[in-house]
Amino acid sequence: MPKLSPDRPYIHPGCQIDNSSFGAFCEVGEGSRVLNSTFEDYAYCDRLSDIANTTVGKFANIAAMTRIGPTDHPMDHASLHHFLYRSAYYWDDVEDDREFMTRRASRRTVIGPDTWLGHGVIVKPEVMIGAGAIIASGAVVTKDVAPYMIVAGVPAQPLRARFSPTVADRLMALAWWDWGHDRLRTALMDFRSLKAEAFLDKYGG
Numbered sequence: 001m002p003k004l005s006p007d008r009p010y011i012h013p014g015c016q017i018d019n020s021s022f023g024a025f026c027e028v029g030e031g032s033r034v035l036n037s038t039f040e041d042y043a044y045c046d047r048l049s050d051i052a053n054t055t056v057g058k059f060a061n062i063a064a065m066t067r068i069g070p071t072d073h074p075m076d077h078a079s080l081h082h083f084l085y086r087s088a089y090y091w092d093d094v095e096d097d098r099e100f101m102t103r104r105a106s107r108r109t110v111i112g113p114d115t116w117l118g119h120g121v122i123v124k125p126e127v128m129i130g131a132g133a134i135i136a137s138g139a140v141v142t143k144d145v146a147p148y149m150i151v152a153g154v155p156a157q158p159l160r161a162r163f164s165p166t167v168a169d170r171l172m173a174l175a176w177w178d179w180g181h182d183r184l185r186t187a188l189m190d191f192r193s194l195k196a197e198a199f200l201d202k203y204g205g
């Protein structure tokens with residue numbers, strides 16, 4: 001029997017999951033925290049990932065110890081501390097600042113399909129990472145990343161495109177990540193053996 005299921009995510013021990021949803025064949029690595037987020041089909045994160053307020057696209061590959069959508073503190077106030085908005089932790093006569101929490105949760109990060117985020121990557125709120133992009137280990141992503149671009153550094157900067165614009169456009173048009181599970185299985189050996197352009201030639205992208 002396959003380890004992953006179309007019906008429920010495979011959640012490793014020690015995870016904290018709150019207000020999040022998962023598509024088919026998803027996996028959450030040991031000790032990870034996932035808050036206010038959506039994992040689309042086949043997406044996974046490795047151990048000790050911290051993901052908040054994020055849409056994780058289909059087939060996204062998220063390595064260990066990543067931080068995606070880290071929340072901000074109120075930098076324009078007299079204090080940065082979370083006693084300002086998590087006030088009920090400190091006093092029994094006041095509620096948390098729901099307006100602040102709602103505003104913070106609305107700053108969505110979007111990870112596109114078939115992306116690869118390396119070990120220790122940080123992706124700031126309201127950043128969009130395009131399909132097929134690769135984020136090098138340790139990068140801090142503060143701006144949108146184009147599809148099929150490789151970025152690295154602090155802050156992350158483009159290194160090079162994975163493919164020519166023509167091949168990238170053809171992959172976007174093919175959108176194989178929307179194929180059904182059975183069709184993926186049928187094409188599995190071609191995914192393994194063919195380079196991108198040959199795959200596109202065979203499958204019509």
